[in-house]
Amino acid sequence: MNEASAGQGTARHRVLITGCVMLATVMQALDMTIANVALPNMQGSLSANQDQISWVLTSYIIATAIIMPTTGFLAARFGRKRVFLVSVAGFTAASALCGIAGSLEEIVLFRLIQGAFGAPLVPLSQSIILDTFPREKHGSAMAIWGVGVMIGPILGPTLGGYLTEVYSWRWVFYINLPFGVLAFLGIMMVVPRTKRDRKRRFDIFGFALLTLAIGAFQIMLDRGEYKDWFGSTEIIIEASIAVLAAYLFIVHSLTSDRPFIDLSLFGDRNFVVGLLFIFIFGGLLVTTMALMPPFLQNLVDFPVITVGVVLAPRGLGAMIGMIFVSRTIEKVDPRLLMFVGLAMVAWSLYEMTGFTNQVGIDTIVWTGSVQGFGLGLFFVPLNTVAFSTMAPRSRTEAAGVFNLMRNLGSSMGISITVSMLIRNTQINHSVIVEQVTPYNEMFRAPNVPALWDLAEPAGRAALNAEITRQAATIAYLNDFKALMFVALFSAPLLLLFRRQRRQPTG
Numbered sequence: 001m002n003e004a005s006a007g008q009g010t011a012r013h014r015v016l017i018t019g020c021v022m023l024a025t026v027m028q029a030l031d032m033t034i035a036n037v038a039l040p041n042m043q044g045s046l047s048a049n050q051d052q053i054s055w056v057l058t059s060y061i062i063a064t065a066i067i068m069p070t071t072g073f074l075a076a077r078f079g080r081k082r083v084f085l086v087s088v089a090g091f092t093a094a095s096a097l098c099g100i101a102g103s104l105e106e107i108v109l110f111r112l113i114q115g116a117f118g119a120p121l122v123p124l125s126q127s128i129i130l131d132t133f134p135r136e137k138h139g140s141a142m143a144i145w146g147v148g149v150m151i152g153p154i155l156g157p158t159l160g161g162y163l164t165e166v167y168s169w170r171w172v173f174y175i176n177l178p179f180g181v182l183a184f185l186g187i188m189m190v191v192p193r194t195k196r197d198r199k200r201r202f203d204i205f206g207f208a209l210l211t212l213a214i215g216a217f218q219i220m221l222d223r224g225e226y227k228d229w230f231g232s233t234e235i236i237i238e239a240s241i242a243v244l245a246a247y248l249f250i251v252h253s254l255t256s257d258r259p260f261i262d263l264s265l266f267g268d269r270n271f272v273v274g275l276l277f278i279f280i281f282g283g284l285l286v287t288t289m290a291l292m293p294p295f296l297q298n299l300v301d302f303p304v305i306t307v308g309v310v311l312a313p314r315g316l317g318a319m320i321g322m323i324f325v326s327r328t329i330e331k332v333d334p335r336l337l338m339f340v341g342l343a344m345v346a347w348s349l350y351e352m353t354g355f356t357n358q359v360g361i362d363t364i365v366w367t368g369s370v371q372g373f374g375l376g377l378f379f380v381p382l383n384t385v386a387f388s389t390m391a392p393r394s395r396t397e398a399a400g401v402f403n404l405m406r407n408l409g410s411s412m413g414i415s416i417t418v419s420m421l422i423r424n425t426q427i428n429h430s431v432i433v434e435q436v437t438p439y440n441e442m443f444r445a446p447n448v449p450a451l452w453d454l455a456e457p458a459g460r461a462a463l464n465a466e467i468t469r470q471a472a473t474i475a476y477l478n479d480f481k482a483l484m485f486v487a488l489f490s491a492p493l494l495l496l497f498r499r500q501r502r503q504p505t506g
Helices: 003-009 011-032 036-045 055-078 079-100 104-118 119-132 137-165 178-188 206-221 233-255 264-269 269-299 304-328 334-352 361-386 390-433 458-494
Strands: none
Touching: 011 079, 011 119, 011 137, 011 178, 036 119, 036 269, 036 334, 055 104, 055 119, 055 206, 079 104, 079 119, 079 178, 104 233, 104 458, 119 137, 137 269, 137 304, 137 361, 206 233, 206 390, 233 361, 264 269, 264 390, 269 304, 269 334, 269 361, 269 390, 269 458, 304 334, 304 361, 334 361, 334 458, 390 458
């Protein structure tokens, strides 16, 4: 099915197709973060320690990363609509099983299944929407699609915190059931079928190597901080397996007649540059959302529901940014929009480097809104330009690789910043403690709390708790600064994009 026929043939059904596809996309994107805030409740309910309960997130991430690159083959071999329906049905059923899980082993298994079925949803939805709209409407189409992809992770902690607080952690999974059923019925009725390539061969060896590389890499990232990174034999083994498997996968792909991933995708300059930027975007989007809830809960002493409320404007800002882009992208160079978006993200992160543990709600809301708007300005043109020179027949496979890079960027960003956070907290604590002596004039000031009496054990404990709090605050600000530099230093690379108006055929 070529691009023109797809755009014309589904013109009267575009709204319905978009609605049904976006329902599935939001459902999957939401699950990437909605369970995070419920982990402490799950830990108590399932009698697990912190290391064990982290596998609830790790299993989902690993399964998603492994299955996502297979989207192109599955859609070509079995038909895009059929794969989409199976994915929605499997994801919904696995969500129900997660909700009724009675042990840690059960919920980790069901989350693994949920991640595997959910992996194709985002790349399939992206390719369907690109095929549903004509070329001149791709900017608007990506704005609509981007709302679901970005709003899901942003609103996940808000919705997850509310459901956990008011009902129980099981409802963060049960909430998928009605949306899954509606999405399945809608997709079955309105999404058109595509041609199937029954002769396409599956590169089992290439898939096995890529699975081993991604799986080992993800486990290394998720468990690195618990195991003191390369001070642990386990992490060294996982890193070695990841590097060796990745090397063998590359060699196999270059020498195989039909490699697992079509190497012609990487001959498209805009797509390759887009892979770099979607990796950076994944780090900026998800990492900031991973840092803010614990910062506000543990250091600013906000309740869970309040945290969700003050972070929600970030999603509103992103939505407004994407709506703005949808109306201007055909008139303005997309690279300029992406540059402005990165600049706004960098500015908001700069403002966040001035946060204290008495930061006001208005400041959090304002910086979050600006950051969300900037991410919206950046995300839509990025998707549009990255696929602007891609042949329609290659879009589904390209979308799988594209979204895999976004997930890897998110995983690496979270791992690196959390590692920096823990280490900098320890360093800052040591530096501050060096100044704590009975001879320090500060302790003679009238406004120093009486409970900080260095002569009493309780006083020393109270002072140590405050020092730890201040050390952690500084560590968070250092993370925000690091993310700011990532946004700033990546901006010049936008010149690598080449805007090509000629429509590809194929």
